[in-house]
Amino acid sequence: MTRLTEDAAGVYVIAATPFLPDGAIDHASIDRMVAFYLEAGATGLTILGMMGEAPKLTQDESLSVVNQVLDQVGGRVPVVVGVSAPGFAQIAGLSAAVMDAGAAAVMIAPPGSLRTDDQIVAYYRQAAEFIGDTPFVLQDFPLVTGVQIAVPVIARIVEESPTCVCLKHEDWPGLDKIGALRAEGRLSRRISILCGNGGLFLPEEMTRGADGAMTGFAFPEMMVDVVRHMRAGEVDRAHDLFDAYLPLARYEQQPGAGLAVRKYILAKRGVIAHDSLRRPGAALNAATRAEVDMLLARQERRLQELS
Numbered sequence: 001m002t003r004l005t006e007d008a009a010g011v012y013v014i015a016a017t018p019f020l021p022d023g024a025i026d027h028a029s030i031d032r033m034v035a036f037y038l039e040a041g042a043t044g045l046t047i048l049g050m051m052g053e054a055p056k057l058t059q060d061e062s063l064s065v066v067n068q069v070l071d072q073v074g075g076r077v078p079v080v081v082g083v084s085a086p087g088f089a090q091i092a093g094l095s096a097a098v099m100d101a102g103a104a105a106v107m108i109a110p111p112g113s114l115r116t117d118d119q120i121v122a123y124y125r126q127a128a129e130f131i132g133d134t135p136f137v138l139q140d141f142p143l144v145t146g147v148q149i150a151v152p153v154i155a156r157i158v159e160e161s162p163t164c165v166c167l168k169h170e171d172w173p174g175l176d177k178i179g180a181l182r183a184e185g186r187l188s189r190r191i192s193i194l195c196g197n198g199g200l201f202l203p204e205e206m207t208r209g210a211d212g213a214m215t216g217f218a219f220p221e222m223m224v225d226v227v228r229h230m231r232a233g234e235v236d237r238a239h240d241l242f243d244a245y246l247p248l249a250r251y252e253q254q255p256g257a258g259l260a261v262r263k264y265i266l267a268k269r270g271v272i273a274h275d276s277l278r279r280p281g282a283a284l285n286a287a288t289r290a291e292v293d294m295l296l297a298r299q300e301r302r303l304q305e306l307s
Helices: 027-039 059-073 088-101 117-131 151-160 175-182 202-208 220-231 235-252 258-268 286-306
Strands: 010-014 044-047 079-082 105-108 136-140 164-169 192-195 212-215
Touching: 010 220, 027 059, 044 059, 059 079, 059 088, 079 088, 088 105, 088 117, 105 117, 105 164, 117 136, 117 151, 136 151, 151 164, 151 175, 164 175, 175 192, 175 202, 202 212, 202 220, 202 235, 212 220, 220 235, 235 258, 235 286, 258 286
Parallel strands: 010 044, 010 212, 044 079, 079 105, 105 136, 136 164, 164 192, 192 212
Antiparallel strands: none
């Protein structure tokens, strides 16, 4: 597998981890889900991220998911694997295993214990030393990690760690941050910027200089088409398409409920067999399911009008 580089662009779909109702991994749904993402036009996949319920998996389960996804992908697109963990030994061990299996890069989020800019820079310097020449994605998601990584700090990490090839940008509000990172002379070298937050600001992020998305949404084909139209200069078409999905994207971004909504829709689309979250994780109640069903029906009508 070709390794991830600073030129990464497009849509790297954050893959869900399918479970059976009893909490066991649904391996049959993994194959079906990977095929669905590839058919939707995903440039790459990112697995074992926060929305992939990675902290709920054992190390053996994590490796089994990685190996199955890589086998199903068959080298057609790059696969990035989340390896965030409390200690560098865990990060290094999982990184080595997934890269040996054929992953393109790993993704590392900062631990919530980091308080100062110097601590953040030192953390990523040490992480880079532990994983050697493995390319890594810096996950900037302060709404979840509680760690604020300012633009000058990202610049220092990029300068000190040549294997940092991509920023997974999920700061919110964060559009000005993208613009600052793309300002001439701000970074010692250009890295890829792929954005998260369910694609909720994708057209604007592309306008500010992002290279695409690295996030999940129950309709990844929307993100693929938006990125394609934006890169072709068809800005109005990109916004029109995005607007058709906006009510669902908004609904899916509810903290604490978003993954359950996404899995419910993926199950309704036949991508996964069950909408189960591994515990702790609550299922949607009847009222929420009815609201999602209504939004899906309205979206279908909007898409027909748009076509």
